[in-house]
Structures are given as C-alpha cells and as structure tokens.
Amino acid sequence: MESFTLDKLAKTIGGDVVGVKDFLIGSIEDSSICSESGICYLKDKNYLQKLSTKPGAVITTKELSEQVHQTNNFIIVDDPYLAYAKTSQLFSESYHSKNKKIEAVLGENVQIGKNTVINGNCVIGDNVILHDNVSIYSCTKIGSNSIIHSGTVIGSDGFGFAPDGNSWEKIAHLGGVEIGSNVEIGANSVIDRGALGNTKIGDGVKMDNHIHIAHNVSVGENTAMAGMVGIAGSVKIGKNCKFGGQVGTVDHIEIADDVTVLAKTLVTKSLTEPGAYSGVMPIQKHKDSLKFAAKLKK
C-alpha cells in the first residue's frame, strides 16, 4: 500500500503529531499486532495492555498517549475512532487498486456458475463449486472442496461507521475473508470482509441460506448454522457448535466449542460452557399472548 508521513496523516485527519513528523507509515493495523511501520488507534484503556510491542505510531487522545511506552510517535486527537475511520479511507484507494491488479488464482477443477463474479487477489481452492450469480469481492480465500450457493456474497464491506455528530464516517474495510476447506454456504448468504485482518470461516463449517456473518467474525471448524442466522461483528465462535434458524448474536462476544443455540434465540453475552441454550417466547393462541403482555405491564 501507499505510504504516508505521520504529518500528512495528522493533517488529513485533523490531529497533532507528537514524535517524528516525517516518520513513514505504510499501513493501518489492529493495535494488538501493529508493526513498526504501521499505525493503529487506541480508543480506551481496555486496549492499552493488548498493544503490540513496537507499533510505528498510535492515534489516540492526549491522556491515553501518556500511558503508551511502546512508541514515541502519536497523532493526538479528541476522537480516536473517528480519526481511525478517516485514516482507513486514506489507505483505501491504494488497497483497492492493488487488489484489482492481482489476478485471482483458481485451483484445479473449479466450477464457476453463470454470472458469478470473482474479483482480484482471490484464491479459490481445488474442486470448489461456485454456483450462479455469486459475488466474490477482492481478497477472498476459499479452501478446497468448498461449495457456495447462488446469490451469496463474500467480502462485502462490514457495517462499520464512526459517529461524527449525527452523521457517519465510513470505516474503509482493508481486511479480507478466509474460508476453509469442505465448507458449504447456502444461497443468498453474506460474509463481510474484515476491517483490519480477516473474517474467518473454519474447515468443515456448514451454513444454510440467508446467513449473515459480519466483519472480523471467526467461526470454528465444523460449526453448523441453520437458515437466517446473523452473527454480529468480531464474534468468536468455537468448533462443533450448532445454531438453529434465525439465531442472532450481539457483537464482540465469544462462544465456546460445542455450544448449541436453539432457533430464534438472541445470544446477548459470551457463552463459556458447552451445552444447549435458548430464549424464545413460547407460541400460544394469540389471545393468550395478549394476556401475558397485559400481566407483564403490571
């Protein structure tokens, strides 16, 4: 990707440089793995202890910067998340034009349906079947023997926007999608690319139709999801889990191996133990439901 001096970045995003003004930044990275030529952001204390050992520079507040000892280069801003959004956009153009130039690599015996689109810098494994009208954005890897059904979209931008007053600043999505081997994904599903780093679907995962996997989710091996399951951003799901139809999750939680979530349940917290979970109002004659609602009000 294109490089920018710390000074140029600071001017673009509206911040002040502390450190070497002409320090060259080659990439924007996750704070936990940020390299010596990369920049990352810290929005609150919780991320301080996970910061990588030698990040090139950090976008953060004045206050937080004083607790960072791994680098001397900072861009000081009031709102690090908003500043991150603007920085990501700066790197976006070179990221996309680089991907466009790198031809997709197809394994042996790949079957590509009609009107299926594979963008640049993708790697499609042996014996993969992509049915008709599938859309594969750039930077998608699909392991061997996997099957993607019609209408499914892999690698679309995650739903990431930093609030800026009442409007929203887009977070450019500079990660990709990694799908393992022997994966099957049903029709009209969507797997978003990562913001920084990849969204990951483990070997042997089976997904039904209309599945929504948000950015930076990780799904463990052989986990199975029935139709219309929605997994929110950065959720980490273990191996051998089973999700019933229309299950949803909130974002940034962890689900252990061997968890079963029954149909339509909303997973609102991390599930650290294996076992079966549920949370659905029982179906009744509608007049009985109305009585329940009336009681609940009291």
Add this chain to the structure above:
Amino acid sequence: MESFTLDKLAKTIGGDVVGVKDFLIGSIEDSSICSESGICYLKDKNYLQKLSTKPGAVITTKELSEQVHQTNNFIIVDDPYLAYAKTSQLFSESYHSKNKKIEAVLGENVQIGKNTVINGNCVIGDNVILHDNVSIYSCTKIGSNSIIHSGTVIGSDGFGFAPDGNSWEKIAHLGGVEIGSNVEIGANSVIDRGALGNTKIGDGVKMDNHIHIAHNVSVGENTAMAGMVGIAGSVKIGKNCKFGGQVGTVDHIEIADDVTVLAKTLVTKSLTEPGAYSGVMPIQKHKDSLKFAAKLKK
C-alpha cells in the same frame, strides 16, 4: 400514462359509475393527494378527512360515497381495496412501458459492477458505487456518493395483494424508490418500490446486509440499521435512529427521531419518544427456558 374513461374503469373492475361516464382518468393516486385527473379509493371512514380537495373520481362504497363532497364522480363497489387492486393493474402496463422507454441517467464517475442491471427511468447520482450483481428496477433515484453492495435489489414490487375470497389480487406497484446522498446499503438487501408514491431513504442512512424495506416506508436522515432488519409497509422512521440486528416492525407505524431499538425486538406500535427500547426473551440454559414455558402455561 394511458387514460381511461370512468365508464371503462368501472366495467373492468366491476363497479357502477355515479357521475360523468366519459370523464377521463389519467392516473391512480393516493387519496390524500389525488389530483383533478386522478382516481383514488376510500376503503373506510378513517381516510375520509384526509381526502384531497378535488379528486377526479373516487372508488368507494355506496355508503362512504355519500360523505364525500370533493367530487361528483364515483365508481361504487362492494370492496374498494379489491377494486383498487384491479384498477392498479389497468394502469400498470402503460406505466412499465413508459419507464422502459426512458433511459437511465448516470451521473459522473458512477462505478457499475459486473452483472449489475439498471432498468429504465432511473437516475444515479455522481460518484455512486453499485457493486456486482445489483438489480435496480425502473424508477429508482440514488443520490450522490451512495454505495450499494452486491446482490441488493432496489425497486422490486411491494408485498401488496387484496384478498378476493381465498385468492389474492395483485396490487400493481406504480411508485418508485428515492434514495438520498451518502447512503450505504449492504449486500443482499431489498428496498421495495412504492405502491402509489415512493419509498424514501434519507441522506446519510446506513444499512447493513439483508435489510428489508417494504413499500412506501420512509427512513429519516442518518438512521442506521444493523443486519437483517425488516421494516414493514408504510412505516415512517425518524432521523438518527439506530436499529439492532434482526429488529422487525409491524406496518403503518411511526417511529420518532433518536429512537434506538435493541437487537431482535419487534416494534408493535408507534414509538413517539426518543430513547432505547427492547423486547427479547433472555437467553438461558435450555432446561431453564423449558421451566419458564411451563410456568407461563399455568
């Protein structure tokens, strides 16, 4: 659109003319804005006081017609909604053939993905990005700097059918879709066209994947919706609202500005005050859920 005499319309839909038989009707319109050359329908008293000041003609029952003083032209039927469905179909052919003939107008620097289809009479603003395999039906307007992800469909017919005994009579959808500027719509979403009048998405609205916006919905500026949100017909949503994943609404309700609805909640009534709302069964070990269900039965 093609014009029809009141008499011709009445014969087609099986009603009786009261008024000028050869009065020319040029369009079917919403009762609240029906023009002097238009026809509209009134199915119950609730719409009487909102009737426009000078509609060309009204399809309604004998009883209701006697309370209408804004026109002397009526088609009298037993079931005005069913008659409206039949009338809409009559205007449908000329509507669609007109749209087909008008070429889509593309702004500057529009990026159109592979296998993306833009039908007639669309207006696509500057710098719009339509990713691969997007389907844009006729009569769609998209404001500048908006982004539509792969697999998304804009302008499909709304889900409108008038019951006719046990079968359904299709309501032809003669409205369109208006999307503002700086809107982003995720992959495999659907925004239906209006029945009469347009479905409207305000400037700066952000939608995740698998969003369903039904006919004649209006979404205020900068409102954000996470994955798999479903908004039913004619719902009016304010500005700066936030909807969690898998939220749904019933139809014909209003949601105020600055409302937050937490994930998976069904909005069953209008929400007139800003604030956070929810309504989801808490997730538990499944054996505990079964106990709750047993107690509820008692």
Add this chain to the structure above:
Amino acid sequence: MESFTLDKLAKTIGGDVVGVKDFLIGSIEDSSICSESGICYLKDKNYLQKLSTKPGAVITTKELSEQVHQTNNFIIVDDPYLAYAKTSQLFSESYHSKNKKIEAVLGENVQIGKNTVINGNCVIGDNVILHDNVSIYSCTKIGSNSIIHSGTVIGSDGFGFAPDGNSWEKIAHLGGVEIGSNVEIGANSVIDRGALGNTKIGDGVKMDNHIHIAHNVSVGENTAMAGMVGIAGSVKIGKNCKFGGQVGTVDHIEIADDVTVLAKTLVTKSLTEPGAYSGVMPIQKHKDSLKFAAKLKK
C-alpha cells in the same frame, strides 16, 4: 440415473449386504414410496410402519432389518443416516449430468430478466416473469402466470448433512422444486430443492422478500408470507395461512389450513387448529426489559 449393484453400494458406504449381492439399484428413494428398483434407508422404528410395500432394498441396522418384511435385500450399517448421505452422493453425479443435458422448456410469453440463469430440465409456464439476476437450479417447475423477483434463488441444495463424528457428510439433494400457478415470490428469497422428492409451493401462494423455504417443505394454496419468514425442512403448511414478517418454524411439523401466525413468532410445534397464534416479548423501554430479565432469573 446410473444403476449400482447392492454389493457396489455396500462397499462404497461401508456396509454388509444381506440378500442378492448383484441386485441392481436404480435410484435412492424416500422409504414411504420406495419402488422395486430403489433403495431407501430406515433410521428408526418410526419409519417402519410407513415403509412402502415392495422396496428394492433397505439401508438399516441389523436390529431394524429383522422387522422389515417387505424385502429381503439390505445393506446393514451402524448409522443408516450417514450411510444414506454417502449413497446419495453416489447417485448425485448421474443425476446432475442427466439434468444438465435436458434443455429447459419455456412456455409462451415468458419474460426473462437480465443475468437470470435457468439451468437444465426446468419447465417454466406461460406468462411467467423472472426478473433480473434470478437463479434457477435444474429440475425446477414454475406454473403459469407466476412472478419471481430479482435475486431470488430456486432449487439450491437443502441444508442436509449427516454427522460423522465431528464432521458432516453432505446429503446430495436429488429432488427438485415445484411451484404452482399464480405464485409471486419476492426478491432475494430462496427455495431449496428436495433431498428426495420435491419442495412444493401451491397455486396462488404469495411470498414477500427474503423468504427461506427449506428442502421438502410443502406450502398449501393461497398461503401468504410476509418478509423474512423462514420455514424449516419438511414442514407441511396448509392452505390460506398467513405468516407475519420474520416468523420461523422448527422442522418436520404440520400447520393446518387457515392458520395465522403473527410477526416474529417461532412455531415450535404442529398447529392443528385454525386461528391466530403468537409468541413475542412485548416491546418496552429498555430499562423495563432489564427488570423483567432480572425477575425471570429469580
């Protein structure tokens, strides 16, 4: 389809033949209608009494085989469902190559949108409208005057996998989809093909956007489903039913004629009587929902 000897099948799936080793099997079939040249599987007692009168051979356990008197040919295995999965795969290649060779048959006045794909062995009735970017897999029948909106997928494989330790064995889907006349299916919906036998959508059925119909479901005439309804595998739905938005069902249940299920309800059991059913947590100010959750915990 290709034929296999009982011996060849047994070796491929890892079972032992009881009966005539060179008995020729021409198809894999549902146990209730298995023909004299077909093979079926029995995984538990519940299917014993529904077994057809003269199946060619049965894949089952040693124990269950002793209760079958309709044939003398068996493949004895420990896990009949897993063995069925492997058998289905054996028949899959010839099934798909046969379908590929048979050209789709289009009725009169069929309108096919741009980038819409119709695979082999399909039959599309008169006056059918397929909008843009629709995907029709092989072996789909669509009755006259039906309308399919953009992005919809008909005939994708159902979500069927037999557990094999922690991994999953794919069940090849060798059935098709039969859609009646005067059916309308909204945008980005999915109707899966049957595993054995067809998924069936009755005449006059109306479906909104984002509908998910799993394998071997049957939907009765004139039933209407609002957006985002998900019907799980092998569910049998009666005539003239109405499903609100985001309704879901568990698999293998029956729903009587004239049943109305209100929005977002999960149907967890068969509904044998007509009437209105619901089961949704009422929406409240979020702070009141938290109180309810705390009470429930006690």
